[in-house]
Structure formats: C-alpha cells, structure tokens
Amino acid sequence: MNARAKVVVTDFLAEPAECERRILGDIADVVMLDAKGETDLVGRIEDADAIMMYHVIRIGERTIDALRHCKLIVRCGVGFDNVDGAAARRRGIPVANVPDYGTEDVADSAIGMSLALGRGIHFLNSRLRRGEGPWTYRQAQPVARLRGRTFGIIGLGRIGTAAALRAKALGMKVVFYDPYLPDGYDKSLGVTRVETLDELLRDAHVVSPHCPLTPETRHIMNRDTIARMPRGSILVNTSRGAVVDPLAVLDALSSGHLAGAGIDVLEFEPPSPDHPLLLAWRDPGHPAHDRLILNPHSAFYSEEGLVDMRVKGSENCRRALLGTVPRNIVNG
Numbered sequence: 001m002n003a004r005a006k007v008v009v010t011d012f013l014a015e016p017a018e019c020e021r022r023i024l025g026d027i028a029d030v031v032m033l034d035a036k037g038e039t040d041l042v043g044r045i046e047d048a049d050a051i052m053m054y055h056v057i058r059i060g061e062r063t064i065d066a067l068r069h070c071k072l073i074v075r076c077g078v079g080f081d082n083v084d085g086a087a088a089r090r091r092g093i094p095v096a097n098v099p100d101y102g103t104e105d106v107a108d109s110a111i112g113m114s115l116a117l118g119r120g121i122h123f124l125n126s127r128l129r130r131g132e133g134p135w136t137y138r139q140a141q142p143v144a145r146l147r148g149r150t151f152g153i154i155g156l157g158r159i160g161t162a163a164a165l166r167a168k169a170l171g172m173k174v175v176f177y178d179p180y181l182p183d184g185y186d187k188s189l190g191v192t193r194v195e196t197l198d199e200l201l202r203d204a205h206v207v208s209p210h211c212p213l214t215p216e217t218r219h220i221m222n223r224d225t226i227a228r229m230p231r232g233s234i235l236v237n238t239s240r241g242a243v244v245d246p247l248a249v250l251d252a253l254s255s256g257h258l259a260g261a262g263i264d265v266l267e268f269e270p271p272s273p274d275h276p277l278l279l280a281w282r283d284p285g286h287p288a289h290d291r292l293i294l295n296p297h298s299a300f301y302s303e304e305g306l307v308d309m310r311v312k313g314s315e316n317c318r319r320a321l322l323g324t325v326p327r328n329i330v331n332g
C-alpha cells in the first residue's frame with residue numbers, strides 16, 4: 001500500500017476518533033461522518049478503502065455498488081442485518097462483525113434481570129417507591145428459591161454460553177435448546193441439552209433467548225410457547241426484539257401466568273409512544289406494571305465494551321488494509 005488509505009466511520013460516533021486513529025493513524029486518514037441515514041453517505045464514502053458502520057444507518061446495494069476500492073466493511077456490533085452482505089459479496093467486499101465486544105455484558109444483563117425479577121427485587125421496588133402496599137416481603141409472595149430451578153437458554157452461542165456459566169454459578173439447572181450446535185457442548189459445560197423447545201419450556205423457571213433473529217426465531221416466544229412455560233415463571237429477552245411477541249408477554253404478565261418479564265430489545269427502537277408495552281410499563285395501574293422491566297437496548301453497554309467495539313473494528317480494518325485476511329467475516 002503506497003498512498004494513505006481512507007477509513008470511513010459512517011454513523012453513531014462523532015469526533016474525536018481517538019481509538020481509530022491510534023490503531024490506523026500511521027496508514028490511513030480516519031473520517032467520521034456521523035450519518036443519520038444512508039443518503040448522508042452519498043459523495044462521502046465512494047473512495048473509502050475500509051468502512052466501519054454501527055447500527056444507526058443501513059447500507060444497501062446502491063451504496064455498496066458505488067464503492068470503488070473498498071477492502072472491508074466492518075459492522076461494529078454483533079447483528080449485521082443492516083448491511084446488504086450479499087450485495088457486498090457480489091462486489092468481492094468482505095463484511096465482518098465484532099462478535100465479542102459485549103458477550104459478558106449481555107449475559108450479565110440477562111442474569112441481572114433474572115435476579116431482579118426472580119428475587120422479587122424489582123416488584124417490591126416498583127410498588128414501595130410509589131407507596132403501594134405494606135413495607136414487607138409478603139407482598140412479593142411467592143418468591144421461589146433459584147437454586148435447583150431450571151434456567152432455559154434458547155441458542156447456546158457466545159452469550160448463551162456466558163449466561164449458562166453464570167446461571168450454573170447460582171446453582172440453577174441449565175437447559176438449552178439449539179438445533180444448530182454440534183454435539184458435545186452440553187458435556188464440556190455441564191449443562192443439559194434438549195431436542196425440542198417444548199422440553200425446555202416445560203420445566204423452565206427462567207427462559208432466556210440468546211439466538212439471532214431469523215424467520216425461524218421470529219416470535220419464537222409467542223402466546224402458545226409462553227403458555228407452555230410453568231405458571232409463575234420468568235422471561236428475559238436480550239437477543240433481538242422480534243424474537244418475542246410483546247403483546248403475548250403483556251397478556252401473560254397481566255394474567256399472572258408470567259411472574260416477570262425483562263425486555264431489553266424491541267423490534268422497533270425507540271418504541272412509539274403508544275406501544276402497549278411502554279404504556280403498561282409507565283402506568284402503575286396496569287396489572288403488568290410491577291412485573292415488567294424495560295431497557296433501552298442497553299444489555300451490551302459497558303464503557304470497556306464500547307472501547308472494545310472500536311478497537312476491534314479498527315484492528316480488522318488494519319488487517320484488510322495491510323493485505324491480511326480479516327477476521328469474523330459474515331458474508332463469506
């Protein structure tokens with residue numbers, strides 16, 4: 001590589017590009033666009049040698065076709081559904097993600113919500129803060145001991161495995177359903193594999209999906225599957241919003257079938273002001289109110305994770321610019 005390269009960070013971040021320049025500064029100019037939509041990229045990205053993109057914008061075929069000599073697109077995050085990987089492949093441009101910047105943080109969040117709900121912490125705080133009910137544990141009854149209860153994981157990948165290890169440390173019996181995982185992980189982790197989702201749901205005290213959003217997993221937790229969880233169980237979702245049907249969750253909380261739900265992700269974020277889940281969460285008179293945790297897609301967040309995302313994305317661009325095969329290619 002002779003001339004200096006150009007690396008474009010399309011969205012989410014604005015100057016200063018400290019992390020990126022520390023890693024790429026000797027070989028490339030780093031340009032931060034802070035775009036709010038794909039059209040903001042026109043005329044500013046075509047000569048990029050590498051691109052780092054986040055979740056604010058989508059990069060489609062038209063943008064990709066305009067790239068003249070791009071060697072890599074890094075989606076700085078886990079999910080890569082906002083970049084047209086097939087269009088990039090047709091142009092010979094690899095797309096990579098950053099799969100591990102927040103593995104532990106998301107697992108911590110899933111377990112954190114499970115504990116807050118399963119131990120009655122959220123319920124009591126929600127009620128007592130507004131002066132509702134007597135100052136005693138009794139209004140949270142019944143709270144089950146977590147040790148010995150079943151923690152059900154849908155998708156035993158990176159985050160699912162990290163959640164499994166944490167649930168095991170709490171003394172919970174970990175069961176997972178993952179039809180795409182080769183045999184043996186149950187043995188190396190000391191957890192139980194089930195062949196069907198039904199088996200997982202039957203005994204689960206907590207169900208925690210950690211699968212990607214695919215046609216198969218869209219609303220995998222719906223009215224029917226939630227009804228198959230035991231009465232008084234808990235659902236926490238840190239995967240993708242559309243993996244869970246929010247209206248089914250609301251009804252199951254309202255009827256008391258679910259003792260609690262922790263929702264970190266929604267299909268459309270931020271939710272519209274009249275989203276039924278948001279209304280119930282805000283309304284202390286709603287029967288689901290005290291049993292619902294709603295987070296603004298924050299399960300991944302830690303200061304260290306944000307830095308990891310930028311550093312790992314930059315390091316992968318450096319590999320591509322220096323002619324080394326990039327890591328974590330997802331459109332291969």
Ligand code: NAD
Pocket residue numbers: 078079099102106154155156157158159160177178179180181210211212213214216217238239240264265297298299300301
């Ligand atoms: P991963 O690819 O390591 O693991 C996903 C697992 O799901 C794989 O083992 C796969 O075999 C399994 N799977 C696929 N289809 C399945 C199905 N139909 N039924 C059951 N299992 C299935 O992914 P990961 O890095 O562990 O991420 C897991 C999820 O967490 C993804 O949806 C990701 O987008 C999400 N995520 C959320 C946040 C957040 O802030 N809330 C942050 C990072 C990742």
